[in-house]
Amino acid sequence: xxxxLANGCLVLLMIPAALVAxxxxxxxxxxxxxxxxxxxxxxxxxxQAHEAADRTADALTRSGETGTDALTGVIWEHTESPVIAxxxxxxxxxxxxxxxxxxxxKPILFAGGPGTVERCFTYTYxxxxxxxxxxxxxxxxxxxxxxxxxxxxxxxxxxxRMGGMEAAGLTRAGLRRALDPSGRPGDExxxxxxxxxxxxxxxxxxxxxxxxDRYRSQDDGSAPVEQxxxxxxxxDPDAGVEGPVTAVPVADC
Numbered sequence: 001x002x003x004x005l006a007n008g009c010l011v012l013l014m015i016p017a018a019l020v021a022x023x024x025x026x027x028x029x030x031x032x033x034x035x036x037x038x039x040x041x042x043x044x045x046x047x048q049a050h051e052a053a054d055r056t057a058d059a060l061t062r063s064g065e066t067g068t069d070a071l072t073g074v075i076w077e078h079t080e081s082p083v084i085a086x087x088x089x090x091x092x093x094x095x096x097x098x099x100x101x102x103x104x105x106k107p108i109l110f111a112g113g114p115g116t117v118e119r120c121f122t123y124t125y126x127x128x129x130x131x132x133x134x135x136x137x138x139x140x141x142x143x144x145x146x147x148x149x150x151x152x153x154x155x156x157x158x159x160x161r162m163g164g165m166e167a168a169g170l171t172r173a174g175l176r177r178a179l180d181p182s183g184r185p186g187d188e189x190x191x192x193x194x195x196x197x198x199x200x201x202x203x204x205x206x207x208x209x210x211x212x213d214r215y216r217s218q219d220d221g222s223a224p225v226e227q228x229x230x231x232x233x234x235x236d237p238d239a240g241v242e243g244p245v246t247a248v249p250v251a252d253c
Contacts (some may be wrong), residue, residue: 034105034115041103042117046139049099049121052079053135057125060133068251076249079123082152083227086251093125098145120145147211147225154190154209155229159245162205167235170203172196179207194228194253201235208253228253 056078065071071093072084081095100118122144124136161178162170169178172193179191192208211225233245 037103037105038115038117041101041115042119045099045101045117045119048101049119050137053123053125053137056123057133057135060125060127072251073248075123075125081123081148082155082249083148083225084249084251091126095123095125096140096144096148097121097123098142098149118142150190150211151209151225151227155247158191158207158209158229158231159247162231162233163243163245167203170196170198170205170233172205175205175207203233203235205231206250206253207231 059074059078063074068086075084075095079095079097081097084095086093098120102114102116105115120140120142122138122140127133158179176193190210194206196205208228228250229247230250231245231247233243
C-alpha cells in the first residue's frame with residue numbers, strides 16, 4: 001500500500017516537471033527559430049543593399065551623364081536616399097539611407113506577429129577617368145541615418161504642402177510660410193526656400209532642408225546634415241487647387 005502510494009506521488013510530481021520542461025524547451029526552440037528568421041531577414045537586407053548599390057553604379061555608367069545634378073538624380077532614383085553628397089576633390093558621391101525588412105515571428109505565450117530589422121547604409125560611388133562607376137556599401141550606425149530620415153520626412157511634408165497651395169500663393173514668401181508657419185528665423189528653420197520660379201504652368205522651387213540636432217555641440221567640428229531639393233509642380237487648371245509635386249535632390253542650391 002505504501003509502495004503504491006509512493007509511486008502515485010512520484011507520478012504526480014513527474015507530471016508538472018515534464019510540463020515545465022516542455023514549456024522551457026518550447027520557449028527555447030521558439031526563440032531560437034525567431035533568431036534564425038531575424039538573421040535570415042538581416043542577410044536578405046544586406047544582400048538587397050549591395051544589389052541596389054551595384055544597380056546604381058551600372059545606371060551611372062549607362063547614363064553617360066557628367067553633370068553633378070544629373071548624376072545626383074540617377075543615384076536618388078535607384079537608392080531613394082534623402083541625402084546625397086558630392087566630394088569634388090575625391091570625385092565621390094556618398095548617399096545615406098536606411099533599409100528595413102519584415103519577418104514573421106513565431107508566437108511565444110500567444111505573443112507573435114511580424115518583426116522588423118532596420119539598418120543604416122552608406123553608399124559610395126566613384127569613377128576614375130576612362131573607367132566605369134564603382135560602388136562601396138558599408139553599414140553605418142543608426143545615428144548616421146537620423147538626419148537623413150528627418151530630411152526625407154521634411155521633403156514629403158513640403159510636397160504635400162506645395163501640392164495643396166493655390167497658384168497665387170506659389171511664391172517664395174508664400175512657400176516659406178507654408179513650410180515654416182511658426183515664422184522662425186532662417187538659421188533655425190528646417191526648410192529654407194532659396195527660390196521659386198514660374199514659367200508658364202510650371203512652378204519650380206529650390207529648397208534647402210536641414211536636420212537640426214539640438215544635442216550636437218556647435219564645437220564638435222561635424223558638419224550639419226542638409227540637402228537641397230528641386231520641387232516641381234505643374235499647374236493644371238482642370239485639376240483644381242491641388243496638384244502633384246515631384247522632388248529631386250540637387251547638388252547645390
